[in-house]
Structures are given as structure tokens and as C-alpha cells.
Amino acid sequence: MSGLSYNRLGVALSALVLVGIGVGTGLVIGQRSGSAGAPAADGAGGRKVLYYYDPMYPDRKFDKPGQSPFMDMPLVAKYADEGGAGAASGGVRIDPALTQNLGVRFATARMGSLGGDLIATAVIDYNQRDVAIVQSRADGFVQRVYDRAPGDVVAAGAPLVDLLVPSWGGAQTEYLALRRTGDAALIQAARRRLVLLGMSDGLIASVERSGRPRDTITIASPTAGAIRTLAVRRGMSVTQGAALAEISGLSTVWLNAAIPEVLAGQLRVGQSVEVGLTAFPSERFTGRLTALLPEVSGDSRTLTGRIELANRGGRLRPGMFGRVVFGGATTSALLVPSEAVIRTGQRDIVMLALPEGRYQPAQVRIGRESGGQTEILAGLRAGEQVIASGQFLIDSEASLSGVAARPIGDAAPPAASPAAGMAMKEPGR
Structure with missing residues (x-):
């Protein structure tokens, strides 16, 4: 091939290289200029892009495509024809x-x-106003507990514990000796001393009738109900003022209803309610709303409505589940x-x-x-x-x-x- 031909071939190749560089430069410049401002259109379909967003955080908008700063996923284009401002x-x-x-x-x-009846679930509890605390009135020793245990239901006057109180025996002996003197003032003072030591009028009258001191006394339940706690056992010693037992009465019980917060304003204290219990599905009980407790449960957003029910026959037991219907106007x-x-x-x-x-x-x-x-x-x-x-x-x-x-x-x-x-x-x- 001649030297002229080689020269022509070199010129042609140089021209092609220059054209390629120009095209590449134009593409780079075009891409940079297209991304310099806010998105205007999608190159594939010519649809107008309003912004880009992460579907997991749609309230955050971006003016350029790319990777989401929140999730490992690319940003999604929001087009004008999909809604947006309009x-x-x-x-x-x-x-x-x-x-x-x-x-x-x-x-x-x-x-x-809209029906006026409001329905709430409820659970029976003890009447916390009907509670008796049995205490020791003197230092002593437990002689007998009559086989009692927490949970037992006892009648009023039922024996709970026998206590040996040595200090009472000496005071009673002195009182009996003064009674034989006939001195009314001394007798009255001695009797007053027995009362101050914690003896009941019944115990003093028993000592007067028998003429003998009684240093062992029987402590009985002051009310009928269920023994909640029993803190004594045979052979143990007790001090004055120690709590021996706690007894909750069962003549009336409380029904604690979980009332939704949004319905609390429609109820009034004193209104009559109808109660259905799971244990007695064929019966209906009537109670009275006695209180709306001031505290609202943060988890369930309910407040407690306290309903008092008469417990005839002692059939209503704490822990029973029920449903309360609060009547209202339609x-x-x-x-x-x-x-x-x-x-x-x-x-x-x-x-x-x-x-x-x-x-x-x-x-x-x-x-x-x-x-x-x-x-x-x-x-x-x-x-x-x-x-x-x-x-x-x-x-x-x-x-x-x-x-x-x-x-x-x-x-x-x-x-x-x-x-x-x-x-x-x-x-x-």
C-alpha cells in the first residue's frame, strides 16, 4: 500500500476517535445538566416526575433518584398524572x-x-367496707385455733382462737378479793382496771358469776364472712395489738365493671343496673352503681364502675365473672x-x-x-x-x-x- 493510502487511513481513524470523544462528552454533559435541577420528566416515557420518595416514608420527598437513606431500596418516582397536588x-x-x-x-x-344500653364485663370482689380485723388485747399464748384456715366461711360469734393471758388472771383475782370487802368505790375501781386491760363486759360478768379467774379466753369472729388471713398457730405467742385474723363479710359483694372511657360520661352514680353471671346463666341480678373510680387504666382505657349486690344465701363468690347492662335512653x-x-x-x-x-x-x-x-x-x-x-x-x-x-x-x-x-x-x- 502506498504512503498516501496510509495517510488517508490515519486521518479517517483520527476522525472516528474525535467523533466518539465528542459523543461521549455530550452524553456526560447531558446527564449532568439533566440532574442539576429538580426532576422534570422520566426519560423512558416522558412522564413528568414531581418528586421521588421512599414508600416506607412517603412524607419525605427528594428531587433526585437514588438510594433511600432510610431503607435498603431505591427511591420511587411520583408522577404528575398519578395525583399529587390535584x-x-x-x-x-x-x-x-x-x-x-x-x-x-x-x-x-x-x-x-342508637341503643342506650351500655354493656361492660365485670368481676365480683369482696365488699371492702365490710371487713373486720381481729386483734389481741393483751400479750398471751395461743392454746387453740379451732382448725381454722384462710378461706373458711364462718358465722358471727364463731370461735377463732383460745389465748392464755397470764396478766389477766392476777387482775381478776384481785377484783374478786375486793368484791368480798363490800367497798363499792374499790370494787368500781378494780372493775374499771379490768376494762382498761382489754377485757370485755361479757368476760368480766362471767368472772363475777363463777367467782373464779379466767386467764384463758376465746376470741370469736365479730361478723359472718370469709377468713382472708389467719396469722396465728397453736403454741405461738402474740403481743398486744397483734392482728390475729381478717374477715370479709359476704352479705353484700362488689361487682367491678370495666367501663370504656368513652362511655363513662353517660353513667351516673346511683343508677340501677342489670347483671348476668356466668355461674348462673338463667338468672338476672339487680344492683346499684355506687361509685365510678377516678383512675383510668392506661392499658385498656377503661375505668372501674363499682356495683353493690346483695348476696342472699352467699352464692356470689369473689372472682366470678359477669356482664353488666347499664340502661339508657335510645x-x-x-x-x-x-x-x-x-x-x-x-x-x-x-x-x-x-x-x-x-x-x-x-x-x-x-x-x-x-x-x-x-x-x-x-x-x-x-x-x-x-x-x-x-x-x-x-x-x-x-x-x-x-x-x-x-x-x-x-x-x-x-x-x-x-x-x-x-x-x-x-x-x-
């Missing part, structure tokens, strides 16, 4: 076929009667199924079904709840459609799309049927 007023649109596959059920907010209210209400802790919302397959959350203020229906005090109007099942999935999509919840004060007139052409299914159908 969705705040028009809601989020869901394909009707998808809602059908998800089994979404709808309900209509309607005026109805009122008219705007109702939706309780399952349609999403409780976030800070607010309550329902998912509205709008025309053309669109949905929007609406903030509501709820009232009472009974029979699976919840009273809507504000934020919704009769005739508006809400989602009764599957609303959590649609609410998540609305959050991703930036759809704002309708404020309570912006409740609109009843909306038309949602998702034209799609069959509406009421709850339970």
Missing part, C-alpha cells in the same frame, strides 16, 4: 377492578336509633359501621367514596358506640358513602399520593354513588 381536592383514584378484587365493602352514613344519631372508623390515636377518620372511583379520607368526631354502629357527631353527612372494609389499604394509597383529609368543618352535601358502573355492596352482603 389529589388533595379530588381524592385518589383506584381502579374499580382492583377494589372489587380487594373485597372492598361500602356503607352509607344514615340516621338511625336516641337518634348519624351512624356508620364501627369498622369503617380508622382510629389513629390523634384523630378519627373515615374513607369517603367519591364519584368516578375516587376516594378521600375525611376527619370525623365520633360519639357513642353500640351494636357495631358508631355515632358521628361531626365531619360527615347523611347519605355520604364510606368504605366499611378494606379502607386501610386505600388510606395508605391516599397517604402516598399526598391526599389531605377533609377537615371536619368542610363536610359536603351527600355525594353521588362512587365508582360508576361498579356494584355497591352494603356491609353484611
Whole structure:
């Protein structure tokens, strides 16, 4: 090949290299210039990108694609034709076929009667106002405990323990000697001393009748009930003021009902209640609400309602489980199924079904709840459609799309049927 040909070939190769460098430089410059500002369009389909976000943290927005700083996953593009700014007023649109596959059920907010009866679970407890504490009135020694044990039910006057009290024997002997002198003043002073030592009038009268001292005394139950504690055993010594036993009366019992916090304002102390017990399913008992305790349980958000029940025959035992019905007046209210209400802790919302397959959350203020229906005090109007099942999935999509919840004060007139052409299914159908 001639030298001229070699020269021409070298020129051609140099030109190709320069073209390649130019093209590569142009691509690099183009990529850098495209990423310098906020995202404008997706290169594949020409769709306008509003921002990028992490699906696990939809409230954090980014103007560039890349890796999520929160999760090990790439950021997702949010396109203008998916909603965004305009969705705040028009809601989020869901394909009707998808809602059908998800089994979404709808309900209509309607005026109805809300039952006034409130039902709460309850457990029987001892009447803490009917408690007797048996104490020793002097130092002594336990001679006998009459085979008693905690949990035994005793009658009033039933013997509990025999105590040997040596100091009482000497005082009684002195009293009997003074009685024989006939000196009324000395006799009265000696008798007063026996009372101050802790002897009962019955014991002193017994010593006077028999003429002999009694240093062993029997301590009996002052009331009928169940022995809660028994702190003595045969052979042990006791001191003055020591608690020997605790007895809880059983003539009346308390029924402690767990009342939901939202229902507490509807009850009043003194009202009559109806009680059903698991142990006696065919019977109904009547009690009276005596107190609403001031403390609310932080775990269950309930407060305790104390109901007093007469315990005829001693059949009602502490620990028995029951159900309390608090009677109340039936009122008219705007109702939706309780399952349609999403409780976030800070607010309550329902998912509205709008025309053309669109949905929007609406903030509501709820009232009472009974029979699976919840009273809507504000934020919704009769005739508006809400989602009764599957609303959590649609609410998540609305959050991703930036759809704002309708404020309570912006409740609109009843909306038309949602998702034209799609069959509406009421709850339970």
C-alpha cells in the first residue's frame, strides 16, 4: 500500500476517535445538566416526575433518584398524572377492578336509633367496707385455733382462737378479793382496771358469776364472712395489738365493671343496673352503681364502675365473672359501621367514596358506640358513602399520593354513588 493510502487511513481513524470523544462528552454533559435541577420528566416515557420518595416514608420527598437513606431500596418516582397536588381536592383514584378484587365493602352514613344500653364485663370482689380485723388485747399464748384456715366461711360469734393471758388472771383475782370487802368505790375501781386491760363486759360478768379467774379466753369472729388471713398457730405467742385474723363479710359483694372511657360520661352514680353471671346463666341480678373510680387504666382505657349486690344465701363468690347492662335512653344519631372508623390515636377518620372511583379520607368526631354502629357527631353527612372494609389499604394509597383529609368543618352535601358502573355492596352482603 502506498504512503498516501496510509495517510488517508490515519486521518479517517483520527476522525472516528474525535467523533466518539465528542459523543461521549455530550452524553456526560447531558446527564449532568439533566440532574442539576429538580426532576422534570422520566426519560423512558416522558412522564413528568414531581418528586421521588421512599414508600416506607412517603412524607419525605427528594428531587433526585437514588438510594433511600432510610431503607435498603431505591427511591420511587411520583408522577404528575398519578395525583399529587390535584389529589388533595379530588381524592385518589383506584381502579374499580382492583377494589372489587380487594373485597372492598361500602356503607352509607344514615340516621338511625342508637341503643342506650351500655354493656361492660365485670368481676365480683369482696365488699371492702365490710371487713373486720381481729386483734389481741393483751400479750398471751395461743392454746387453740379451732382448725381454722384462710378461706373458711364462718358465722358471727364463731370461735377463732383460745389465748392464755397470764396478766389477766392476777387482775381478776384481785377484783374478786375486793368484791368480798363490800367497798363499792374499790370494787368500781378494780372493775374499771379490768376494762382498761382489754377485757370485755361479757368476760368480766362471767368472772363475777363463777367467782373464779379466767386467764384463758376465746376470741370469736365479730361478723359472718370469709377468713382472708389467719396469722396465728397453736403454741405461738402474740403481743398486744397483734392482728390475729381478717374477715370479709359476704352479705353484700362488689361487682367491678370495666367501663370504656368513652362511655363513662353517660353513667351516673346511683343508677340501677342489670347483671348476668356466668355461674348462673338463667338468672338476672339487680344492683346499684355506687361509685365510678377516678383512675383510668392506661392499658385498656377503661375505668372501674363499682356495683353493690346483695348476696342472699352467699352464692356470689369473689372472682366470678359477669356482664353488666347499664340502661339508657335510645336516641337518634348519624351512624356508620364501627369498622369503617380508622382510629389513629390523634384523630378519627373515615374513607369517603367519591364519584368516578375516587376516594378521600375525611376527619370525623365520633360519639357513642353500640351494636357495631358508631355515632358521628361531626365531619360527615347523611347519605355520604364510606368504605366499611378494606379502607386501610386505600388510606395508605391516599397517604402516598399526598391526599389531605377533609377537615371536619368542610363536610359536603351527600355525594353521588362512587365508582360508576361498579356494584355497591352494603356491609353484611
